[in-house]
Amino acid sequence: MNDIIIFLREKNCRVTTQRKAILNSLANCGQYFSAQEVFDDVKRAYPDVSFDTIYRNLNLFSMLGLLQQIHLPKGDGHVFEITEVPHPHLICFNCGKILCVDNTPVELNILNKVVGDEFTICRYSLEIYGYCSKCRATQQAANRSLELEEYS
Amino acid sequence: MNDIIIFLREKNCRVTTQRKAILNSLANCGQYFSAQEVFDDVKRAYPDVSFDTIYRNLNLFSMLGLLQQIHLPKGDGHVFEITEVPHPHLICFNCGKILCVDNTPVELNILNKVVGDEFTICRYSLEIYGYCSKCRATQQAANRSLELEEYS
DNA sequence: ATATTAAATAGGAATAATCTTAATAAGAAA
């Protein structure tokens, strides 16, 4: 916690009561969490906090590289993860479960080679959508009626 | 157009007036477009169409693999692209410009090897955020005040 | 051509996320 406060000062970001409260809340959240969860938790300590402040700061923390955003399918918003290392996630269409991919197929130095001088990379986000082993059987049956594609 | 209608029937999806109108609109949209743009365009031909119908069908078309969704940074929603082949995109934090990466560093067969039997992949989404060459100079100056990280 | 049935829709309610502005407070300087 003190490390992050020092880090924020280094980045010329003010260390406000609300930011400290948000950082405290993150410790109470699970591995993946929504802005709503953080809001509910912070509100217990600071009933006056506004939703806007939560969003603004979660986005700031993302930009600073303290959090990663994970995009849910079907435009269902996004959740956050506390990690400084971007990595891919598997997301189940059916149950919504999120799994980390540790053995990452994307290396930033490879990406940098690909984009060359045309672009300066700050961060990336790779979501892999489909069905977890648990949901596969039931969902594949349902998909057969829609005949959705699957990569093999 | 006729191909897509046949395709929809094959997938057991009904070919409604609204769906045909949406498909027609897509031809009028640029390479990347928002649900709002499609709504505005469809509304000209069918003033009664509801926003819900636009969203529902753009999501359906995504699920069917006709469209890809591109997640904008800072939770700023997403735009769609007409393409059946998922591929990465570079997105400029500053001007919002979107660039395709053709020489893709992600291959579905590699992903499938990584996830093995634990997950059935349907599609993926890789967004690479940062600054385009045009915005780099001006924005890096701004970033120095915030001292945001950049990968080298 | 008509009836049947289930998917798809419109409309409006509900929720989520962002923007605007005046007030507040953190950090810097005196």
Added chain:
DNA sequence: TTTCTTATTAAGATTATTCCTATTTAATAT
């Protein structure tokens, strides 16, 4: 400590997106 500057905030307005339900209509069977 006190003042000053400006980033940050709360509040509410606005916009974006999804949900709910009664109605409509595409596709199928008669």
